[in-house]
Amino acid sequence: MELSERKKQILSTIVRTYVQTGEPVGSKALCDSLGGISSATIRNEMSFLAENGYLTQPHTSAGRIPTNRAYRLYIDDLMPRRAPSEALMAQIRRLMPDTSADSQRALLSAVGALSKATGCAALITSQVSSGTLIHKIELIPMGFNRALLVLVTSSGAVTSRMYSFSVTLTGELIGRFLSLAEEHLIGKELNSIQPATLQTIVASAGGFALELTEPVFALGEIIEELGKSTLTLVGETRLLSHPGITLSKAHEMFELFSGGDEILAMLDAWGKESGVILGGDTSYTALDRSSLVLSKYSVGNATTGYIGIIGPTRMDYDSILPGIEYFAHLLSADTQQKKGLI
Amino acid sequence: MELSERKKQILSTIVRTYVQTGEPVGSKALCDSLGGISSATIRNEMSFLAENGYLTQPHTSAGRIPTNRAYRLYIDDLMPRRAPSEALMAQIRRLMPDTSADSQRALLSAVGALSKATGCAALITSQVSSGTLIHKIELIPMGFNRALLVLVTSSGAVTSRMYSFSVTLTGELIGRFLSLAEEHLIGKELNSIQPATLQTIVASAGGFALELTEPVFALGEIIEELGKSTLTLVGETRLLSHPGITLSKAHEMFELFSGGDEILAMLDAWGKESGVILGGDTSYTALDRSSLVLSKYSVGNATTGYIGIIGPTRMDYDSILPGIEYFAHLLSADTQQKKGLI
DNA sequence: GATTAGCACTCGCAAGGTGTGAGTGCTAAT
DNA sequence: ATTAGCACTCACACCTTGCGAGTGCTAATC
Numbered sequence: 001m002e003l004s005e006r007k008k009q010i011l012s013t014i015v016r017t018y019v020q021t022g023e024p025v026g027s028k029a030l031c032d033s034l035g036g037i038s039s040a041t042i043r044n045e046m047s048f049l050a051e052n053g054y055l056t057q058p059h060t061s062a063g064r065i066p067t068n069r070a071y072r073l074y075i076d077d078l079m080p081r082r083a084p085s086e087a088l089m090a091q092i093r094r095l096m097p098d099t100s101a102d103s104q105r106a107l108l109s110a111v112g113a114l115s116k117a118t119g120c121a122a123l124i125t126s127q128v129s130s131g132t133l134i135h136k137i138e139l140i141p142m143g144f145n146r147a148l149l150v151l152v153t154s155s156g157a158v159t160s161r162m163y164s165f166s167v168t169l170t171g172e173l174i175g176r177f178l179s180l181a182e183e184h185l186i187g188k189e190l191n192s193i194q195p196a197t198l199q200t201i202v203a204s205a206g207g208f209a210l211e212l213t214e215p216v217f218a219l220g221e222i223i224e225e226l227g228k229s230t231l232t233l234v235g236e237t238r239l240l241s242h243p244g245i246t247l248s249k250a251h252e253m254f255e256l257f258s259g260g261d262e263i264l265a266m267l268d269a270w271g272k273e274s275g276v277i278l279g280g281d282t283s284y285t286a287l288d289r290s291s292l293v294l295s296k297y298s299v300g301n302a303t304t305g306y307i308g309i310i311g312p313t314r315m316d317y318d319s320i321l322p323g324i325e326y327f328a329h330l331l332s333a334d335t336q337q338k339k340g341l342i
Numbered sequence: 343m344e345l346s347e348r349k350k351q352i353l354s355t356i357v358r359t360y361v362q363t364g365e366p367v368g369s370k371a372l373c374d375s376l377g378g379i380s381s382a383t384i385r386n387e388m389s390f391l392a393e394n395g396y397l398t399q400p401h402t403s404a405g406r407i408p409t410n411r412a413y414r415l416y417i418d419d420l421m422p423r424r425a426p427s428e429a430l431m432a433q434i435r436r437l438m439p440d441t442s443a444d445s446q447r448a449l450l451s452a453v454g455a456l457s458k459a460t461g462c463a464a465l466i467t468s469q470v471s472s473g474t475l476i477h478k479i480e481l482i483p484m485g486f487n488r489a490l491l492v493l494v495t496s497s498g499a500v501t502s503r504m505y506s507f508s509v510t511l512t513g514e515l516i517g518r519f520l521s522l523a524e525e526h527l528i529g530k531e532l533n534s535i536q537p538a539t540l541q542t543i544v545a546s547a548g549g550f551a552l553e554l555t556e557p558v559f560a561l562g563e564i565i566e567e568l569g570k571s572t573l574t575l576v577g578e579t580r581l582l583s584h585p586g587i588t589l590s591k592a593h594e595m596f597e598l599f600s601g602g603d604e605i606l607a608m609l610d611a612w613g614k615e616s617g618v619i620l621g622g623d624t625s626y627t628a629l630d631r632s633s634l635v636l637s638k639y640s641v642g643n644a645t646t647g648y649i650g651i652i653g654p655t656r657m658d659y660d661s662i663l664p665g666i667e668y669f670a671h672l673l674s675a676d677t678q679q680k681k682g683l684i
Numbered sequence: 685g686a687t688t689a690g691c692a693c694t695c696g697c698a699a700g701g702t703g704t705g706a707g708t709g710c711t712a713a714t
Numbered sequence: 715a716t717t718a719g720c721a722c723t724c725a726c727a728c729c730t731t732g733c734g735a736g737t738g739c740t741a742a743t744c
Contacts, residue, residue: 026707038717043708061707061724102504136482142498150492150500156484158492158502162444237596240589247582247589254579368736380688385737403695403736 003049003073010034010045011054012078015066019314022243024063068280068313071291075276075317084322091117092327103299104157108232110331111307115235118320120242120311123292125267127229128153131301132190134223137181139215141169149215151222153190155302159222165214176208177215185219193223229268229305231260242312244289252286267294267306274325279313289313293320295328307331345391345415352376352387353396354420357408361656364585366405410622410655413633417618417659426664433459434669445641446499450574452673453649457577460662462584462653465634467609469571470495473643474532476565479523481557483511491557493564495532497644501564507556518550519557527561535565571610571647573602584654586631594628609636609648616667621655631655635662637670649673 003011013033017025027046031039046064049055054073055064066074084092095117097109107124115122131154138150142162147169150160167173184201185193198220205212236257240250256262262284270277274295279287293315294308307328309320345353355375359367369388373381388406391397396415397406408416426434437459439451449466457464473496480492484504489511492502509515526543527535540562547554578599582592598604604626612619616637621629635657636650649670651662 024707028707039707040709040717040719041715044716047709057708059724061705061722063707105503135484138480140478140494142477142494142496146498148494148498148500150502152482152484152490152502154484156488156490156504158490160492160500160502161447162498237593237600240593240596245589247587247592250589250592251579251582254582258579366736370736381736382688382690382738383686386687389738399737401695403693403734405736 006037007045007049008078010042011049011066011070012074014046014055014064015070015074015078016318018066019316022314024058024065026063029063068278071276071278071313072281075321079318079321082322084319084326088319088323089326092323092330096327096330103155103303107299107303107307107331108234110327111232111234114307114309114324114327115238118309118311118323119238120309120315121236121239122234122307122309123231123263124234124307125229125231125264125305126303127305128155128190128227129298129301129304130189130191132303134185134188134190134193137178137185137219139169139174139177141174145169147174147215149218149222151219151226153226153302155300157226159226161218161222163215163218165218167211167214169215173208173211176205177212180205180212180216181219190223191227193220193227195220229264231264233257233310239290239310244312244314249286249289253290256284256286270294274321274328276317276321291315293317293324295325297328297332299332348379349387349391350420352384353391353408353412354416356388356397356406357412357416357420358660360408361658364656366400366407368405371405410620413618413620413655414623417663421660421663424664426661426668430661430665431668434665434672438669438672445497445645449641449649449673450576452669453574453576456649456651456666456669457580460651460653460665461580462651462657463578463581464576464649464651465573465605466576466649467571467573467606467647468645469647470497470499470532470569471640471643471646472531472533474645476527476530476532476535479520479527479561481511481516481519483516487511489516489557491560491564493561493568495568495644497642499568501568503560503564505557505560507560509553509556511557515550515553518547519554522547522554522558523561532565533569535562535569537562571606573606575599575652581632581652586654586656591628591631595632598626598628612636616663616670618659618663633657635659635666637667639670639674641674 010030013030014025017029017033027039027042030042030046031037034042046055049070050057050064054067054070056067057064095110095113097106097113107126111122111124133154134151135154136150136152138148140148140150142148144164145166145168146162146164148160148162150158152158180201184197184204198216202209202213202216205216236254239245239253266277266282272294275293277292277294279290279292289312290310291313292308292310294306296304297307298304308324311320352372355372356367359371359375369381369384372384372388373379376384388397391412392399392406396409396412398409399406437455439448439455449468453464453466475496476493477496478492478494480490480494482490482492484490486506487508487510488504488506490502490504492500494500522543526539526546540558544551544555544558547558578596581587581595608619608624614636617635619634619636621632621634631654632652633655634650634652636648638646639649640646650666653662
């Protein structure tokens with residue numbers, strides 16, 4: 001059922017006013033800011049909106065507060081979807097990190113800037129996309145049966161881990177390992193490596209199969225980990241300064257974030273290009289009063305993910321959403337252009 | 343001026359009771375738990391202790407609360423410095439990470455366990471000690487004038503960073519770079535590398551000096567960073583569940599921690615083998631109600647630092663301090679024994 | 685001289701009462 | 715359909731009051 005134009009206007013004004021003040025919005029205040037309609041009329045409209053689940057009252061004699069449904073409608077339909085102002089764009093461009101050589105660091109500093117600029121916690125997820133290749137593999141013996149396994153991807157991400165194996169790695173073993181890696185893995189897509197691939201490699205090691213099982217599967221472990229999506233959160237601290245937050249809510253939220261996987265799964269299930277996830281619409285009570293504003297980004301053809309912020313549901317979506325979108329756009333364009341691919 | 347035995351006993355009981363209950367301790371309650379002396383006498387003693395700065399009253403008709411001075415005395419002199427109980431030691435041993443090959447990861451999981459066990463935030467600092475050598479240096483070209491610089495230390499720590507240089511790195515350049523590194527850096531103590539050393543290297547590059555300045559100084563950057571102390575904090579979230587914490591205090595604390603350097607400098611200035619830093623004795627108001635319990639540890643002869651926790655000043659030092667000490671001891675012994683050095 | 689019982693006093697805190705004001709719903713008039 | 719008017723509701727801030735825990739002081743006691 002479609003709301004009348006006037007109802008929409010009233011709802012829209014309520015949302016904006018509430019976002020600004022944080023106080024329940026009364027009919028009289030609305031009357032002033034709308035003009036032309038009396039408070040009594042507005043009261044009628046408001047009670048209609050309340051009946052239909054767009055508004056609630058904290059108590060009988062208080063003004064109205066927008067519900068999740070109201071926010072949803074506001075964000076999807078009512079909100080002015082104008083491009084970010086020139087001033088905002090300039091400000092964002094100033095914030096963009098000096099995209100030096102290292103894209104991971106650049107992304108990190110980008111979210112840092114985002115968090116600072118919005119005063120919210122900022123997040124970035126990253127997922128290795130199908131274009132990412134295995135660029136280099138190293139196995140560096142470190143004594144006492146230990147060795148450092150290093151894997152570099154075409155996007156320049158480096159992962160290294162120390163392992164200790166049950167056999168001593170002779171120069172011959174290492175050479176064999178590296179040539180096997182060269183043959184089966186280097187230049188291959190990271191995502192294409194399956195457990196079966198590793199089995200094949202071990203099998204083709206001939207007489208060295210026994211000794212090389214451990215290193216190969218260690219490599220598999222790293223490859224698998226690299227393939228996983230990651231979530232990075234920055235500036236969680238800022239959540240503490242938001243109005244209306246309580247200690248216990250903050251605690252719940254931090255608890256949820258420290259899991260990480262849940263947020264990742266949520267974003268995955270969401271899947272949109274950009275927009276807002278209202279915390280109240282999720283199954284996490286920790287997010288009751290918070291929301292996520294997100295936009296997809298991609299760096300070269302190596303990494304994709306979401307970048308965005310977590311802030312109070314009562315936030316100024318009008319400027320934040322376009323801001324984030326522009327930010328993600330800039331990030332993608334920038335890195336793509338300057339860095340190219342290998 | 344030395345306190346009488348009885349004053350010490352009273353003070354000690356006040357500290358213990360207050361730590362347990364969190365309520366100001368009155369003369370009557372003390373009378374019950376001490377026995378043998380009347381509440382009036384205790385009141386006299388208490389007012390003496392109050393005059394000498396060991397106790398305060400939140401208000402006239404409330405019990406007494408220990409001051410920092412009282413905690414200090416309690417921890418240094420009054421507290422029973424018994425070895426941790428067998429049960430506690432067993433519990434700690436259970437918590438110790440499976441010290442696999444990778445000491446950095448092991449340490450991280452150790453602090454994680456510590457945080458969980460104590461319900462406090464846990465911290466670990468690490469500093470490269472003089473025994474650490476440069477074990478391997480790699481320069482891997484990644485296209486578009488970019489290259490990945492990798493440095494491995496004898497303790498197995500790997501640092502890698504992508505750089506983009508103003509010249510294209512030919513195979514010849516890289517070879518030259520690596521042989522220079524081999525000659526001047528590999529096997530050297532990490533801490534011994536000075537800016538002057540880098541100058542020398544560049545100078546000895548002969549015709550390649552111009553092209554190799556950038557990579558060499560990039561290497562210098564990494565070496566310098568590796569030499570810096572680091573601070574890792576885990577489980578800050580748990581601070582939020584401590585009784586008596588406020589949102590603004592938590593915010594202040596997180597703010598302080600995110601700086602990192604200040605805490606490091608503080609520990610550095612402190613310098614003891616193990617013990618307690620009372621937040622109230624520091625210059626940080628963020629810490630007025632919190633304290634740090636710390637103990638030095640060392641891994642092989644490569645890394646040293648402090649491991650410990652941050653919790654409310656009103657905490658049970660009796661068992662936590664010996665616990666941390668035993669933890670650090672175990673950590674050092676364990677890693678030293680199992681890992682040896684390269 | 686140290687210790688103790690007794691007592692008056694202080695003060696935070698929770699409970700209960702009250703007034704105020706913002707905001708509503710309803711009704712009758714326009 | 716809109717509006718003015720009015721009675722009603724309810725959170726909140728404010729004040730008062732009583733209670734109880736705990737103190738400091740004094741005079742008696744060991």
